[in-house]
Amino acid sequence: MNAIACQVVAIEALTHVVSKVVLAPAAPVNFIAGQYLQLCLTATDKRPFSIASTPEQPLLELHIGAAAGDNWSGAALTHLQQQFAAGEPVQVEVGLGHAAWQANSDRPIVLLAGGTGFSYVHSIALAIAAAKKDIPVLLYWGVKSEDALYYQTELASWAASNRKYQVIPVVQEPSAQWQGRRGLVHEAVLQDIVSLEAYDIYMAGPFAMAGVAREAFIAQGGHREHMFADAFAYI
Template sequence: MQLVKAQVTAISPLTEFVHKVTLKPDVAVTFEAGHYLQLVLGEKDKRAFSIASRPSLHNELELHIGASGADSYAMQSLEHLRDAHTNTASVTLEVGLGVSQLRIDKQRPIVLLAGGTGFSYVKSMADHLAEINFDQPVLFYWGVKEASALYAKQEMEAWAASRKNFQFIPVVENASDSWSGHTGYVHKAVMKDIVSLEPYCIYMAGRFDMIGIVRDDFINHGAEREHMYADAFAFIK
C-alpha cells in the first residue's frame, strides 16, 4: 500500500448519478489492475473506490463514483473531492489495496463481470489485458438497470473491436423495446452464453447482495471457487 497526496484535476458527470474523478498523485503510484484505493477522510474514516485507470498510467488515477442520496457514503466522498478541487487542496489516498487484482494465467479464458459502477474495477483489467496483448478469450459483461447507465458503451465496443479474442456484452435489467441485447440480471446472461464456467478465471464487482448470489449461482454453473475474485467476498458470508 502506498500513502500519497493527490490533486483533484477534474470531476465530471458520466450519468445523473455516476461521476468520473481524475486525480494527479504527487509521486508516481504503483498498483495492479483490479486494486482499489481508499480516500482518507479521517484517521478511522477511509472510503474504498476501485481504480478505473490502468496501472501503466503511474501519474494519473481515475475513479467512477456512483453517488445518490445527500448523506450517503459516496456522496460525502464526492463532496470531499469537490471541496479539494475548488480549493486546489490535496486529498490523501491509500493506493494499491485489495486481494482481487488480475492474475495472468495464460491457460485460462477470463470473464470480467460488472454490476453498475462495479465497471470501474474491471475496466482497469480490460485496458491492461489489451496493453499486454493477452491472447485468451476475455468476455466483459456489464449489467445496468437502464440502458442510459451504460456510460462507456462506445469505449468498450471499441476495446472489443481492437482484438479478436475480446468481447463486450452489455446487459440491461429493465430494457425498453428498442434494446436488442441481453436483458435481466447480468450473471444470468453469462450463464445463458457459457455452458460451463469451469475453465474460466472470473473477476466480479457490484452490490454486495449481487456478489453473494453470483458466487453461488456460478459455482452451481461449474465455476471453481479458487478462480473467482471479488473484494466484496471479504464483506459477505
C-alpha cells in the same frame, strides 16, 4: 499503509449518477490492475473505490456513483469536490485488495460488473489489452437501465482490438427501445457459458450480486479459487 497526496485534476459526469474523478498523485504509485484505493475523508474514515485506470497511466481514474440520498459515496464525492474547488489535495491509500488481475494466467476470462463495478473491470480489460493477451475475454456489464451505460465507444474499440474480446451489456429494466440482453447480469453469463470450469472470473458490483453470482457460478462448474472479488471479504 502510507497515504499519498493527490491533486484533484477533474470531476465530470459520466451519467446522471456516476462521476469520473481524475487524481494526480504527488509521487508514483504502485498497484495492480483490479486493485482499489481508499479515499481518506479523515484519519479514520476511509472509503474504498476501485481504480478504473491502469498502473501504466500517470493519473488515477475513479468512477463514483452517488445517487441522491447515498451518503456513503455522496460524502466522498463532496469531499473531492471541495478539495478540487479549493485547489487542495486529497489523501489516498493505493494498492489494496485481493482481486487483482492474475497476469500470468492464460485461462479464458469473464469480467462481471454490476453498476459502478464497471470501474474495476475497466482497469483489468485495459491491462489485458495492453499486455496483448490473446485469450477469450467476455466483459458483462449489468445496469438497471440503459442510461447507466457509458464508455460505449471506448468499449467498442477495446472489443475491436482482438476478436476474442467481447462486451455484453445487460439491462435489468430496459426501455421498449433496448435491443440487447436483459435481466440480471450474472444470469446472462449462466445462459452463455455451459460450464465455467475453464474460466477465471473477476467480479465487482453490489455485494448481493457477488454473493448470488459466486454460488450460481460454482453450481455451473466455476472454481472458487478462480473467482476474484473484493466483495467476498464483505459477505
